[in-house]
Amino acid sequence: METPTGEKPRSRLRSVASIATTIILLAAVAYIIWQLVGQWHSLSRHRWTLRPAPALLSLPLAAAWFLCRAWLWRLILARFGHPLAYGRAFRTFMLAELSRYLPGTVWHVLGRSYYANRQGVPAAVTLTAMILELALVALTAIAFLPLRAIGGGRVFQDLAIWAIAAVLVLLVFAHPRVIVPIVNVGLRRLKKQTIPARLRYRDIAEMLGLCALMWVCICAAFVLLVWSIGPMEWGRAVAIAASFPAAWFAGLVSIASPGGLGVREGALAALLSGLLPAGMPVVVALASRLWLTVVELVCAAVAWCLRE
Numbered sequence: 001m002e003t004p005t006g007e008k009p010r011s012r013l014r015s016v017a018s019i020a021t022t023i024i025l026l027a028a029v030a031y032i033i034w035q036l037v038g039q040w041h042s043l044s045r046h047r048w049t050l051r052p053a054p055a056l057l058s059l060p061l062a063a064a065w066f067l068c069r070a071w072l073w074r075l076i077l078a079r080f081g082h083p084l085a086y087g088r089a090f091r092t093f094m095l096a097e098l099s100r101y102l103p104g105t106v107w108h109v110l111g112r113s114y115y116a117n118r119q120g121v122p123a124a125v126t127l128t129a130m131i132l133e134l135a136l137v138a139l140t141a142i143a144f145l146p147l148r149a150i151g152g153g154r155v156f157q158d159l160a161i162w163a164i165a166a167v168l169v170l171l172v173f174a175h176p177r178v179i180v181p182i183v184n185v186g187l188r189r190l191k192k193q194t195i196p197a198r199l200r201y202r203d204i205a206e207m208l209g210l211c212a213l214m215w216v217c218i219c220a221a222f223v224l225l226v227w228s229i230g231p232m233e234w235g236r237a238v239a240i241a242a243s244f245p246a247a248w249f250a251g252l253v254s255i256a257s258p259g260g261l262g263v264r265e266g267a268l269a270a271l272l273s274g275l276l277p278a279g280m281p282v283v284v285a286l287a288s289r290l291w292l293t294v295v296e297l298v299c300a301a302v303a304w305c306l307r308e
Contacts, residue, residue: 055228061221062295068214076129082121087306094303140211141249147242236275243271
């Protein structure tokens with residue numbers, strides 16, 4: 001039987017993409033190992049000052065990241081005509097999130113589709129909602145990148161300028177005539193249901209506001225985690241906080257890496273270099289993975305106990 005025209009190029013493209021993402025993953029892991037080996041002398045001589053109080057305080061803030069993500073998921077489904085009680089939306093979101101740690105993005109999609117279908121949400125709607133959700137979270141993460149340059153004695157003034165600029169930019173991109181067609185291009189390529197044009201400006205603005213709150217919570221939690229591990233200059237706290245969304249985005253675009261594993265840590269260690277004492281960036285990057293995974297597992301356990 002003949003292969004349809006265009007099937008071979010698509011197959012080659014998938015192969016190239018798979019090889020490229022695998023190379024990125026291996027490079028990230030190699031970078032972490034190289035940093036650990038190269039800075040082992042500094043690590044062994046460093047006097048670590050572990051502080052339990054900020055570490056404990058960071059946990060509820062990190063949990064707020066998942067609570068807000070579940071609320072965003074619920075908000076999107078409601079706008080698509082499938083309203084859910086928050087408890088059900090939280091259960092669906094958290095249990096499906098665990099499938100991110102399996103190789104390949106298909107398991108994450110299948111996991112979310114399975115749990116959403118149990119709540120009466122069609123698979124086509126689930127995929128469309130997932131793409132819009134990731135687009136909004138990623139867009140807000142990118143808006144935090146300029147904060148990496150903030151430091152010194154004008155922190156509050158620079159923060160005010162950034163906040164005004166970020167709000168203006170996000171409000172432009174929040175318009176349905178801007179973000180909806182962009183997301184629909186990807187959905188059409190996947191031959192899936194597109195986002196309805198009736199999505200209102202107020203709806204997306206509300207979603208972006210929730211995304212901003214979510215990022216503020218996780219960034220504040222990350223700074224507390226860093227402070228709990230070792231010395232940190234508070235003048236660089238904003239730049240340190242902004243490193244986490246940047247690393248998260250790097251892990252997001254690395255499709256071959258389950259949950260951004262390895263890639264996010266490598267990017268985070270690189271971004272924190274120069275902001276923290278020698279040897280500390282790699283330790284913080286690895287600790288952040290363990291820290292966030294523990295919080296995620298606790299949230300998933302709570303979700304499992306909720307009635308469907």
